[in-house]
Amino acid sequence: MGFAFLLPWLVAACGWMACRWSPVAWLSPVAGEGQHAQGTAAQLARLVFLTSLLGGLLVLLLWLLLEPPVIAQRSTQALLASEAQSASSRQERVALDLLRTKAQNLAAGDRPTESLKVEALKDESDSVASVARAALVLRQATEREAWLLPVLVVLGGLLGLLAGSQAPRRGLHPRKLAERIIAVLLLLSAATALAVTVGILLSLIFESWRFFRLVPLSEFLFGLRWEPQIALRADQVAGLGAFGAVPVLLGTAVISLVALLVAAPLGILSAVWLVEYASPRTRSICKPVLEILAGIPTVVYGFFAVVALAPAFREGGAWLGFTLAPNSALVAGFVMGVMILPFISSLTDDALYAVPQSLREGAFALGATSFEVASRVVLPTAAPGIVSAFLLAISRALGETMIVLMAAGLLAKMTINPLDSVTTVTVQIVTLLTGDTEFDNPKTLSAFALGLLLLVITLFLNWLALRVSRRWHKEWSA
Amino acid sequence: MTQTQTTATTEGADNEICLEARNLSVRYGKVQAVKDISLVVRARQVTALIGPSGCGKSTFLRAINRMNDLIPTCVVQGSVRLGETEIYDPAVEVEALRARIGMVFQKPNPFATSIYNNVAYGPRVQGLVRHRRETDERVEKSLRRAGLWDEVKDRLKESGTSLSGGQQQRLCIARAIAADPEVVLMDEPCSALDPIATARIEDLMDELRARYTIVIVTHSMQQAARVSKRTAFFLLGELVEEGATGEVFTNPQDERTLNYVTGRMG
Numbered sequence A: 001m002g003f004a005f006l007l008p009w010l011v012a013a014c015g016w017m018a019c020r021w022s023p024v025a026w027l028s029p030v031a032g033e034g035q036h037a038q039g040t041a042a043q044l045a046r047l048v049f050l051t052s053l054l055g056g057l058l059v060l061l062l063w064l065l066l067e068p069p070v071i072a073q074r075s076t077q078a079l080l081a082s083e084a085q086s087a088s089s090r091q092e093r094v095a096l097d098l099l100r101t102k103a104q105n106l107a108a109g110d111r112p113t114e115s116l117k118v119e120a121l122k123d124e125s126d127s128v129a130s131v132a133r134a135a136l137v138l139r140q141a142t143e144r145e146a147w148l149l150p151v152l153v154v155l156g157g158l159l160g161l162l163a164g165s166q167a168p169r170r171g172l173h174p175r176k177l178a179e180r181i182i183a184v185l186l187l188l189s190a191a192t193a194l195a196v197t198v199g200i201l202l203s204l205i206f207e208s209w210r211f212f213r214l215v216p217l218s219e220f221l222f223g224l225r226w227e228p229q230i231a232l233r234a235d236q237v238a239g240l241g242a243f244g245a246v247p248v249l250l251g252t253a254v255i256s257l258v259a260l261l262v263a264a265p266l267g268i269l270s271a272v273w274l275v276e277y278a279s280p281r282t283r284s285i286c287k288p289v290l291e292i293l294a295g296i297p298t299v300v301y302g303f304f305a306v307v308a309l310a311p312a313f314r315e316g317g318a319w320l321g322f323t324l325a326p327n328s329a330l331v332a333g334f335v336m337g338v339m340i341l342p343f344i345s346s347l348t349d350d351a352l353y354a355v356p357q358s359l360r361e362g363a364f365a366l367g368a369t370s371f372e373v374a375s376r377v378v379l380p381t382a383a384p385g386i387v388s389a390f391l392l393a394i395s396r397a398l399g400e401t402m403i404v405l406m407a408a409g410l411l412a413k414m415t416i417n418p419l420d421s422v423t424t425v426t427v428q429i430v431t432l433l434t435g436d437t438e439f440d441n442p443k444t445l446s447a448f449a450l451g452l453l454l455l456v457i458t459l460f461l462n463w464l465a466l467r468v469s470r471r472w473h474k475e476w477s478a
Numbered sequence B: 001m002t003q004t005q006t007t008a009t010t011e012g013a014d015n016e017i018c019l020e021a022r023n024l025s026v027r028y029g030k031v032q033a034v035k036d037i038s039l040v041v042r043a044r045q046v047t048a049l050i051g052p053s054g055c056g057k058s059t060f061l062r063a064i065n066r067m068n069d070l071i072p073t074c075v076v077q078g079s080v081r082l083g084e085t086e087i088y089d090p091a092v093e094v095e096a097l098r099a100r101i102g103m104v105f106q107k108p109n110p111f112a113t114s115i116y117n118n119v120a121y122g123p124r125v126q127g128l129v130r131h132r133r134e135t136d137e138r139v140e141k142s143l144r145r146a147g148l149w150d151e152v153k154d155r156l157k158e159s160g161t162s163l164s165g166g167q168q169q170r171l172c173i174a175r176a177i178a179a180d181p182e183v184v185l186m187d188e189p190c191s192a193l194d195p196i197a198t199a200r201i202e203d204l205m206d207e208l209r210a211r212y213t214i215v216i217v218t219h220s221m222q223q224a225a226r227v228s229k230r231t232a233f234f235l236l237g238e239l240v241e242e243g244a245t246g247e248v249f250t251n252p253q254d255e256r257t258l259n260y261v262t263g264r265m266g
Ligand SMILES: Nc1ncnc2c1ncn2[C@@H]1O[C@H](COP(=O)(O)OP(=O)(O)OP(=O)(O)O)[C@@H](O)[C@H]1O
Pocket: B028, B031, B032, B033, B052, B053, B054, B055, B056, B057, B058, B059, B060, B071, B073
């Protein structure tokens, strides 16, 4: 299967070479009939490359779309035939799934096909024979694919090659045609990207909607208790289930606030230093380093929080007379602050740097010192840009998962005490979706509702940040 | 508009020296922007610097209040005296020096704050005002001197950037004189303004020169003739000629000046 993906490219390359260098008349543009009307050999070659590539890829795509359902249908038939089963009730569906997995394992295993055939022919009433038959169907499909697919792909490619090479004879200019094909391809790529995003969004909305049929929206938005660990099976010990998102949001807010309190002053001060005090050379070194720091995998930060920071904070707290909860919001927020620090200082640096030099000169000319210029002229002017940097940083902190998963707690508490242990939206989503899950109970579905909530909040913050900075740019680009 | 030549004689103390540059040279890295210029600027009159683009007028002007210190590649040699002070003396405190020498830039550059705060900025950083009443007084006095008070007295809290271009430039002048400087440097202060706003600023200069020494860079020879008493002609970083404005324009000593003022060059 794998190499079938390379085939269209191979055929297309052959087509290109054939047009470029072959003296065969039907492949080259009609000689002497005027280069302009017919296009050059290179242009035709490019067109042929495109059309044959498209032909091959189209065949491949159709196969990928059509083959799996057909095979699945046939193997299911093989499974059902023996036992006059139906797949209507839920239990039967589960049983069928089990059998299908068995058949897949059998087909992928190293039992020779002959022995499978023998077993399939034994007309037993139990499921062994039907599994063997299904496995046979699967195995045949694989074998067929091994030769049929490449042949079809090459055929498709050749067809495209032919169609492309005949374009000039039909009065189509190869260059223009190629341009049109490329335009369509680019459009398709853009549309795919958009469609994937919209698809994700729609599925999130759909699953959330299913959740809100079980739990009312008002309870989710305003409820003060979050205890989603309801029983999935009768023998499990669990809570009754309460789906009020407020404590989870509160925990997220506390951690983000701590993060901001750590990152904002440091970020602003370091940016002021970079823009107003450091020499251009120093800035040109420090700025990229900051931006690289923003790319540290967050799991590293989480690790740092658990191994180094949590014990240090606990000891420090004990020394000062505080008791820190094991997974205190303080530690998680602090490390999150360190994580968004490069982000904030880099964006603040951009905002400060965008302040027109003429304002600085104006202030210096009045006899202001560097600090007076920075604090009374540059910072106020850049304030909207800095606010927008903060908003972006917060929205990033809200969505951050790894650090809080490692450093924050699991229990949702109604507290704003940073020494306490709190949980976050992202942590809840992860814990809800790992382990025993089924997609028709509120516990699992609530993860989607939380995801949607987080998405809405984040989008709102980003939109706000964009608006603030747009307005600001309009004022200062004049 | 008053012709300076006719009014100039009425002012006494004509020869009091305010600024004196001696053998001043300025380099940006390897580019020699100002070459060995010696120039005397007399107190309480307008001195115009003219010359083709790139001849070092701005550089010379910015050497007077040490704005060139902000450019790392810039090297200054020679001396500039303001009254008794040698401004390139390492012991001179440059912030205090700049309080004595105001500057108005080519493009109006009000700060992103209220009109009031714009004018109060200089006195505040210089520590010239101790409480609100003093600040109020100074702001009003400066705005009046800049001829802007009547237009903005009811909107002092509004942003300085909300004014028109001409008003913004007068605001910048008010800001420059709020800390009571001795000298006001103006680098093409009207080049971003329409003729009416330009005329207002020129009138204003006529009033300001009773109190302040003004050095103005301009590309408009008519403007130089209208507002200045003395004119200095720069060319390729050198000072070609300096003299009474009427002389420089009607009877220049140097052929290059003649070519420039008659529009045969630059
Ligand atoms: N910051 C700088 N760095 C390097 N070179 C500079 C800098 N500023 C000015 N120069 C150079 O110094 C020379 C004089 O420039 P200056 O700005 O003083 O000319 P000007 O007479 O004011 O011209 P204009 O009438 O166009 O304003 C020019 O050659 C210019 O390229």
